[in-house]
Amino acid sequence: MKVVAFLKRFLRLHVFNPEWSCSVCGEENFDGGFVCKKCEQNLPYNDKIVCEHCGRKTEIREEYCVTCKENMVSVDKARSVFSYEGTIRKLITIFKYDNARYLAEYFGDKMTLLYLKNCFNADGLIYVPMEEKAERKRGYNQSRLLAERISSKTEVPIFECLEKTKKTLRQARLNRKDRLKNLEGAFKVKKRKILKDKTVVIIDDVTTTGATAEVIAKALKKSGAKLVYLLTVASTPAFNIANKNKQRDRRKNGTI
Ligand SMILES: [Zn+2]
Ligand SMILES: [Zn+2]
Numbered sequence: 001m002k003v004v005a006f007l008k009r010f011l012r013l014h015v016f017n018p019e020w021s022c023s024v025c026g027e028e029n030f031d032g033g034f035v036c037k038k039c040e041q042n043l044p045y046n047d048k049i050v051c052e053h054c055g056r057k058t059e060i061r062e063e064y065c066v067t068c069k070e071n072m073v074s075v076d077k078a079r080s081v082f083s084y085e086g087t088i089r090k091l092i093t094i095f096k097y098d099n100a101r102y103l104a105e106y107f108g109d110k111m112t113l114l115y116l117k118n119c120f121n122a123d124g125l126i127y128v129p130m131e132e133k134a135e136r137k138r139g140y141n142q143s144r145l146l147a148e149r150i151s152s153k154t155e156v157p158i159f160e161c162l163e164k165t166k167k168t169l170r171q172a173r174l175n176r177k178d179r180l181k182n183l184e185g186a187f188k189v190k191k192r193k194i195l196k197d198k199t200v201v202i203i204d205d206v207t208t209t210g211a212t213a214e215v216i217a218k219a220l221k222k223s224g225a226k227l228v229y230l231l232t233v234a235s236t237p238a239f240n241i242a243n244k245n246k247q248r249d250r251r252k253n254g255t256i
Contacts, residue, residue, distance in 0.1 A: 023094070023103065024087050034106040035091075044083040046235065054210060055079040057237040065238035070176070071210040074217035075202075078230035079118050081110045084206055088234050092205055095233075096142050104142065107205075107233045108149025115154060115201065120229050123198040124159035125151055126220070128212065129187070131164045146233070147203040159200060161191040161223075162216065171209050179211040187216055189223045196224040207235035 022029045022036035029036040054068035055078045082088045094100040127147035166186040217228040
């Protein structure tokens, strides 16, 4: 099975040009895009009602949704291109775990448009770093690829001032207390001078709990950054997180 997976991956990366087939349905696609027109129309764009602060899809327009009120106080504003549901989950998974680095171009261009639309006007972009060993294993850092693409389009430089010094567990499965504990001391700010009174944008693939961005934004502000924004490919809808939290609390209290 491993051999088949390897061959498939090898063929996709080295023999077939990713621009010849749709990354969602796999059908032939010769218009130069990574996603065919039909699939593009069905992607869950996050362009309807969103929380003013964290940019998550919400059911009613609100200034702060239930999730960001407690999780994202140091981030001044966040926006994401897609809602993290449906086919976009598959695309992000292959982008992160299956070497589909070419999707950085596709996602990065959409993030650039959103960056401009929201007038982020930043002095620098900061990607979420990976721990050295983890990055070596994957062979790339998807957040850096996104930041490089956005930087090449907007001419906003990348600030190499953050480093991940500790391996962390996946955030989504932990409760708030464990999340913060998991992230404690995970990121280190270097070259503080570059941040003084600057507006920066954190670039990442998905906003799930928002805790990672919060920890990073807090550290950046402590190091002198004036405004910290967050731009991601996708974010979990606010009500999904609220429901999950409720379920977890009920489980904890023994009511389910
Ligand atoms: Zn398609
Ligand atoms: Zn919110």
